[in-house]
Amino acid sequence: MHGLAIDAPSALAEEATLAALLRCCVREVAGPRGLVWPAPPYLLLRVADRLLRARTYGGAALRFDGPLERLQDGAWRPLTTDELVGLVEADLQGHNAEFADQVAASKEAVAAILRARAAAEPPADPWLASEQALVYGHPFHPSPKARGGDGWLRYAPETHAEFPVQLLGVREDVLAEEGDVSALDGMGRAPDGYRLLPAHPWQLDLLRPAFGAELIDLGPGPVVSPTSSVRTVYAPDSAVCLKFSLNVRITNCVRKNAWYELAGAVELSSRLKPIFAEISAKHPATRWLPEPGYRSAALGTHLHEGLGVIVRQSPWAACAPGVTPVLAGALALDAQAREPLAWWSAYVSAVALPVVELYFAHGVVLEPHLQNVLVGQDAAGLPAQAVFRDLEGTKLVAGRHDLDGLHPEVARALTYDAERGWTRVVYCLLVNHLTEIAAAVAGHDGGLLRALWRIARDLLAKLAADLGWPLPLSDLLAGAPLPAKANLGVRWARAADRTAGYVPIANPLA
């Protein structure tokens, strides 16, 4: 039967790629123009004058049942990714010669991941397994798995890759570091006068630094496992995560630690310590992952940034004994909520309340999207803790913190104005995160989905009362539209992720 068997990975990759692109079209292309019509059980939309339809459930998460279709010559026919890419290209202003290739590359990557994953052994560590579960990636991105360069499969979390970091030695007079990086010194032995700098082997291939007296190659070091962001790895023997630079575009960004972000992470780690202590006193489920230090080589900006590594605490160290951290993004795929109302209530209390309180009471903007939050589950599987991570996306609200004494570039990079910060919080927490978890918990039960949002509303309203009904939170609870990040728009414009706009979507809290 050679050649006749359906290649399941290719079919699944096509299905997932088409679904993600259609979600972007509903949200960013047809939605803002009023060209989306609910016609239960279908959702109809028009893109480039073509009528499309899909059976949907899960509210704003837009989960699909059955085929996605286009109307042609009086009949509904199956829609393909290539056709939808053509419609998007015809509909959007301007021209982007890379777009179709990026979508196709992402689809190919998903198929390659599925093939390799079928033959791979998942890790015994349940947290790590959850980090490696995001096979299809961001559900509202046109090319969620596009990854630059060759050989990426060797370093892919979804295929349960494991590999040794490469140990470099940096001569002490050209060492660049701040904060506590003692975890790095335990990863091997450096000759006298040198300090250890672990490097991601993929990044070394990309950077090809010149070795000499100042920078030496000490060979392979401890074996590590990639987490969901690809460039952050877990080093189990040292009980830390290492956040590397990777000069590769992963979704919207080339994943390079800028020098001011290296310094900013350490700065935030010390500033947030007392703030999180206060937050945990009021919301005892709150945990976070400090990034106590970074190390690099002061051999010009290119290498300083390219080799810069941030040390991050392991989530196991953040959780109480008996509590298992699980990536929120994995729960969005399979929530396993045996008692949905109680589970959701615990989830929203643990995840949402501290985020909102941090914004209003402390002027701190977390980036609590599905990939930046771990939920600690107790022995019964109930959400008992929420662990927030990724200080690169964590910002301080302008005017609420004394940033005198910081390098102006460091201060600039860790500051948002109040409005931008609130938009970011609402997008990450509600649109990116809770919408997906609610859809996973409710499945096809629309009544349950509405009940979940009533619970979220009541919990947030109680906090709002406590905080004196701050205006943006009151607006939100009164039903102001939610801001959804325009991932298709920013890719189409070939713009930097930080310039991404937002499109308004219906608010399920009202």
Ligand SMILES: Nc1ncnc2c1ncn2[C@@H]1O[C@H](COP(=O)(O)OP(=O)(O)OP(=O)(O)O)[C@@H](O)[C@H]1O
């Ligand atoms: N729902 C989601 N929301 C945001 N990112 C997602 C989602 N699903 C998958 N991802 C992926 O997770 C990564 C998130 O990027 P982010 O900038 O938070 O991570 P990072 O800063 O590179 O690393 P780390 O999170 O370890 O600090 C991207 O690769 C993105 O494609």
Ligand SMILES: [Mg+2]
């Ligand atoms: Mg992240």
